[in-house]
Amino acid sequence: MKKILVPTDFSEYALNAAKLAASIAKKFDARIYFLHVVSMPQYATGIMPGQSGQDIAEGLFILKKVKMDFQKLLAQDFLEGVNVATAIQYNGVYESIVNQAKKHEIDLIVMGTHGSSGYVNDFFIGSNTDKIVRLSETPVITTREEVLNPKFEKIVFASDFADGVGSSFRKIADIADKLEATVELVRIITRDDFYFSGPMLDAMEIFAKDHGLSNYNCHVFAAESVQIGINEFAKRKNADLITTITQGRRGLARLFNGSVTSDIMKSSPLPVLSIRLEKK
Numbered sequence: 001m002k003k004i005l006v007p008t009d010f011s012e013y014a015l016n017a018a019k020l021a022a023s024i025a026k027k028f029d030a031r032i033y034f035l036h037v038v039s040m041p042q043y044a045t046g047i048m049p050g051q052s053g054q055d056i057a058e059g060l061f062i063l064k065k066v067k068m069d070f071q072k073l074l075a076q077d078f079l080e081g082v083n084v085a086t087a088i089q090y091n092g093v094y095e096s097i098v099n100q101a102k103k104h105e106i107d108l109i110v111m112g113t114h115g116s117s118g119y120v121n122d123f124f125i126g127s128n129t130d131k132i133v134r135l136s137e138t139p140v141i142t143t144r145e146e147v148l149n150p151k152f153e154k155i156v157f158a159s160d161f162a163d164g165v166g167s168s169f170r171k172i173a174d175i176a177d178k179l180e181a182t183v184e185l186v187r188i189i190t191r192d193d194f195y196f197s198g199p200m201l202d203a204m205e206i207f208a209k210d211h212g213l214s215n216y217n218c219h220v221f222a223a224e225s226v227q228i229g230i231n232e233f234a235k236r237k238n239a240d241l242i243t244t245i246t247q248g249r250r251g252l253a254r255l256f257n258g259s260v261t262s263d264i265m266k267s268s269p270l271p272v273l274s275i276r277l278e279k280k
Helices: 012-028 053-074 093-103 127-135 166-179 197-210 226-236 260-267
Strands: 003-007 031-037 083-089 108-112 140-143 154-158 182-189 216-222 241-246 272-276
Touching: 003 012, 003 093, 012 031, 012 108, 012 140, 012 166, 031 053, 031 093, 053 083, 083 093, 093 127, 108 127, 127 140, 127 260, 127 272, 154 166, 154 226, 166 182, 166 197, 166 241, 166 272, 182 197, 182 226, 197 216, 216 226, 226 260, 241 260, 260 272
Parallel strands: 003 031, 003 108, 031 083, 108 140, 154 182, 154 241, 182 216, 241 272
Antiparallel strands: 140 272
């Protein structure tokens, strides 16, 4: 992992993401690319036919403020010794992040889950983060709160461990291996989705061995809902990171549906790493 993209609107939530990205960058000796999106294309030059003087003045003011906020961000102590770059884009948030991820061959995107800073667009409200998590081909870590001195010693991976999950899980296994972390494999069961623990634990053991895990534990955890189960299990295990595999349109592969991924991101005090399910 050498390149990390951090979209920012300079809010508190974006700052939390920047701090987390800096910790990860120091562990992997990676470069951070900070990205801010201004949603009005005419601000790219400041002058377009038909613009009023007020429009031009407003555009120049916003660009000046963005540059000042970048300077303030880069002066933060937590970025000392970290290789960083900055960029301003003028397309939509989703399009800009996807394009920058491809352009710079980004290995990881780190985002806050909320934010409103008074700029033209709000990066982390509602559909923006959800859409990026669901559709990005690049792994995405979201964080809702400030994470102080993340150790990443325990990583929770929640899944149904069905066919098709394995190819995407390799990315999680690689990250865990580089972090020398213990992977806590867990299958959440509910009243509507019940499995006997014995056969499920056997299947999880096979899954772990097939993917070369050496430092792991297998669990079946009963809860009222998948979201509650994941958060409660992670809390009991004193985990540092929750990892999931998303299915593009409908949340986590098979085991999850609807807005569960979004609910986990918004409710968990832990960072959540989401990796898109690879198509066969």
